[in-house]
Amino acid sequence: MANGTLTIDLDALVQNWRALDAMTAGETAATVKADGYGLGIGPVARALARAGARSFFVATAEEGAELRQVLGPGPAINIYSGHMPGDADMIRDLSLVPMINSIDQLQRHLEALPQAPFGFQLDSGMNRLGMEPAEWAALREIDLGREPTLIMSHLACSDDPGAAMNAAQRRVFEEMTAGTGAPRSLAATGGILLGPDYHYDLTRPGIGLYGGLPFSEALPVAYLELPVIQVRDVEPGESVGYGMGYVARQPRRIATLAAGYADGVIRLLSGKAQVYFGQRACPLVGRVSMDMIGVDISHLSDTPASLTLLGRQQGVDVLAEQAQTIGYEILTALGRRYNRRYSGG
Amino acid sequence: MANGTLTIDLDALVQNWRALDAMTAGETAATVKADGYGLGIGPVARALARAGARSFFVATAEEGAELRQVLGPGPAINIYSGHMPGDADMIRDLSLVPMINSIDQLQRHLEALPQAPFGFQLDSGMNRLGMEPAEWAALREIDLGREPTLIMSHLACSDDPGAAMNAAQRRVFEEMTAGTGAPRSLAATGGILLGPDYHYDLTRPGIGLYGGLPFSEALPVAYLELPVIQVRDVEPGESVGYGMGYVARQPRRIATLAAGYADGVIRLLSGKAQVYFGQRACPLVGRVSMDMIGVDISHLSDTPASLTLLGRQQGVDVLAEQAQTIGYEILTALGRRYNRRYSGG
Numbered sequence: 001m002a003n004g005t006l007t008i009d010l011d012a013l014v015q016n017w018r019a020l021d022a023m024t025a026g027e028t029a030a031t032v033k034a035d036g037y038g039l040g041i042g043p044v045a046r047a048l049a050r051a052g053a054r055s056f057f058v059a060t061a062e063e064g065a066e067l068r069q070v071l072g073p074g075p076a077i078n079i080y081s082g083h084m085p086g087d088a089d090m091i092r093d094l095s096l097v098p099m100i101n102s103i104d105q106l107q108r109h110l111e112a113l114p115q116a117p118f119g120f121q122l123d124s125g126m127n128r129l130g131m132e133p134a135e136w137a138a139l140r141e142i143d144l145g146r147e148p149t150l151i152m153s154h155l156a157c158s159d160d161p162g163a164a165m166n167a168a169q170r171r172v173f174e175e176m177t178a179g180t181g182a183p184r185s186l187a188a189t190g191g192i193l194l195g196p197d198y199h200y201d202l203t204r205p206g207i208g209l210y211g212g213l214p215f216s217e218a219l220p221v222a223y224l225e226l227p228v229i230q231v232r233d234v235e236p237g238e239s240v241g242y243g244m245g246y247v248a249r250q251p252r253r254i255a256t257l258a259a260g261y262a263d264g265v266i267r268l269l270s271g272k273a274q275v276y277f278g279q280r281a282c283p284l285v286g287r288v289s290m291d292m293i294g295v296d297i298s299h300l301s302d303t304p305a306s307l308t309l310l311g312r313q314q315g316v317d318v319l320a321e322q323a324q325t326i327g328y329e330i331l332t333a334l335g336r337r338y339n340r341r342y343s344g345g
Numbered sequence: 346m347a348n349g350t351l352t353i354d355l356d357a358l359v360q361n362w363r364a365l366d367a368m369t370a371g372e373t374a375a376t377v378k379a380d381g382y383g384l385g386i387g388p389v390a391r392a393l394a395r396a397g398a399r400s401f402f403v404a405t406a407e408e409g410a411e412l413r414q415v416l417g418p419g420p421a422i423n424i425y426s427g428h429m430p431g432d433a434d435m436i437r438d439l440s441l442v443p444m445i446n447s448i449d450q451l452q453r454h455l456e457a458l459p460q461a462p463f464g465f466q467l468d469s470g471m472n473r474l475g476m477e478p479a480e481w482a483a484l485r486e487i488d489l490g491r492e493p494t495l496i497m498s499h500l501a502c503s504d505d506p507g508a509a510m511n512a513a514q515r516r517v518f519e520e521m522t523a524g525t526g527a528p529r530s531l532a533a534t535g536g537i538l539l540g541p542d543y544h545y546d547l548t549r550p551g552i553g554l555y556g557g558l559p560f561s562e563a564l565p566v567a568y569l570e571l572p573v574i575q576v577r578d579v580e581p582g583e584s585v586g587y588g589m590g591y592v593a594r595q596p597r598r599i600a601t602l603a604a605g606y607a608d609g610v611i612r613l614l615s616g617k618a619q620v621y622f623g624q625r626a627c628p629l630v631g632r633v634s635m636d637m638i639g640v641d642i643s644h645l646s647d648t649p650a651s652l653t654l655l656g657r658q659q660g661v662d663v664l665a666e667q668a669q670t671i672g673y674e675i676l677t678a679l680g681r682r683y684n685r686r687y688s689g690g
Contacts, residue, residue, distance in 0.1 A: 002404065002427075002432075034607035034682075038607070059636040059682075061347070062347075062682070063682070081347035085346060101574065102575050125583070127577060127599060127639070128586055128637060129601055130575075132577060132578075156584065156589060157587070229426050229427070229429065229474065230450075232472060238470070239471075239501065239510075240471070240472040242471075244510060256474055258404075261678075262378075262383070267674050268670065325606075325612045332607035
């Protein structure tokens with residue numbers, strides 16, 4: 001077995017959801033798009049539903065269809081990308097709720113499924129998804145007669161509490177939604193942490209559930225253990241890996257571990273990241289290969305059977321910084337070859 | 346349907362295999378690890394087998410087991426990681442051939458499966474996998490009596506024809522294998538291009554089959570089309586995406602496309618990559634989100650329904666350079682949410 005073991009702590013996931021839920025007065029939903037941020041939409045969504053989540057958000061109708069199979073009837077399943085061409089059957093048959101982003105989408109929805117519920121997604125300044133203020137102003141009175149399940153928007157800078165953009169978007173959202181009477185949602189994880197002004201009726205945390213920043217109090221959820229395939233002694237002057245990316249200056253003991261960039265060990269981590277044997281850090285040496293990495297274990301007295309890439313010693317945000325990205329991408333990049341184990345929940 | 350469409354051109358794959366096969370006198374195998382470099386081990390391996398490939402290489406026994414289901418009995422399936430703990434049943438029941446990397450692995454194999462075939466992987470200088478010269482020298486005479494199916498090693502710098510390391514590894518490989526009588530293999534795609542001295546009895550191309558460098562003559566195999574969710578006009582001073590990563594200086598028309606870093610559009614491509622409408626390039630603007638990207642389409646007269654990320658206009662190596670990586674990682678990062686279509690083969 002030359003596969004790593006990815007353990008997903010569903011108890012930690014549920015505790016993170018409860019901690020975020022406790023910060024707000026309204027309903028706390030859960031965003032489980034991108035296969036539950038890479039951790040498996042089935043076990044993740046079931047654990048959150050058992051913990052009390054009644055509304056879920058995914059990116060596409062296809063993800064919504066998969067989630068409905070997982071959850072059965074009952075929980076609300078909302079689709080951020082709205083109602084795209086080809087979605088009508090899934091929306092109707094599986095009771096999905098599209099967050100309508102544009103007049104085009106509204107027309108598509110009303111023509112195909114005049115009775116099917118929907119929400120509205122408004123653009124309060126991120127210029128990514130949602131109706132623009134002018135578009136919304138023209139339609140608002142007509143649309144509201146159709147009783148949307150939710151009116152939502154998304155913050156562009158919620159991970160930065162000092163960003164003026166947050167208050168600016170909230171002001172636009174207020175102006176666009178005041179007096180509508182419909183339930184409102186503006187906050188994901190970052191928005192929850194910005195405080196009650198941002199909470200409205202429903203929050204929809206994502207990254208915080210899975211143990212990532214900006215929820216610095218989050219418990220880690222993903223644990224990744226990589227098996228050692230082989231250990232060798234390397235003499236001074238010898239190189240390790242592709243392109244001779246590392247050259248030993250002293251005698252070194254190098255372990256080859258069974259995970260590479262095809263498993264989400266991002267290639268930019270070459271020569272930067274560390275893995276752990278208990279509390280002892282072991283640096284990656286040489287380039288990350290497709291299926292393997294080299295690790296310097298010269299300072300260990302034991303020959304480990306496996307080493308830890310994600311754990312209490314280091315979480316997704318440590319790796320993210322080394323890979324010039326964010327914890328979200330470390331999670332969604334996690335590969336398919338790992339043995340996935342779910343604990344708790 | 347807010348999913349991109351990933352089309353895999355199996356005819357191009359087969360033509361790439363044939364072109365590499367025509368460069369050598371020996372057998373041409375195929376490396377299909379990491380789910381066929383992200384393109385789907387099932388269709389990829391079946392197409393190559395129909396084209397005449399009789400030997401395949403994967404990273405792990407689990408991949409070998411999957412491949413055996415795909416190919417049925419007959420083709421040789423070789424495992425680069427060798428014989429790891431827990432692999433014996435798969436190796437025996439599915440007729441996999443481990444490339445033995447160490448004395449530990451040899452003992453494990455001979456104890457569990459004394460009659461099962463195996464090859465040897467030697468370390469000729471990459472210090473990643475395989476027996477060291479000294480280890481091999483001690484065992485060689487005993488081992489050869491067991492008639493390995495193959496003796497192989499791997500080049501660290503084969504994408505750089507000028508690297509002195511290539512000849513150095515070949516010299517070590519010669520010394521380690523001369524007179525053994527066993528079939529030998531040193532070259533993957535890069536090694537094939539280095540010339541006949543590197544070909545030996547069997548070559549095992551990977552990246553070149555899938556359209557990536559260093560096989561510059563390769564036909565592109567992966568085509569990726571991303572649907573437009575929404576188009577909006579952005580005024581000067583307005584920002585697009587997370588962290589206000591892009592601010593418009595003139596009036597711009599921005600399309601939001603349904604693919605993000607969770608789909609393998611690596612986040613480092615933010616503000617660097619382009620997508621295509623026919624031959625017209627449209628730059629990414631703002632940060633790549635988990636499920637979406639923003640694209641400037643101001644210069645287009647039409648409103649496209651979709652735009653091209655991978656195609657004849659740009660291949661995996663263009664994106665790779667922009668993402669500070671190699672084409673291999675662009676391929677293996679391709680996400681699970683795309684509709685995958687296979688043409689030809």
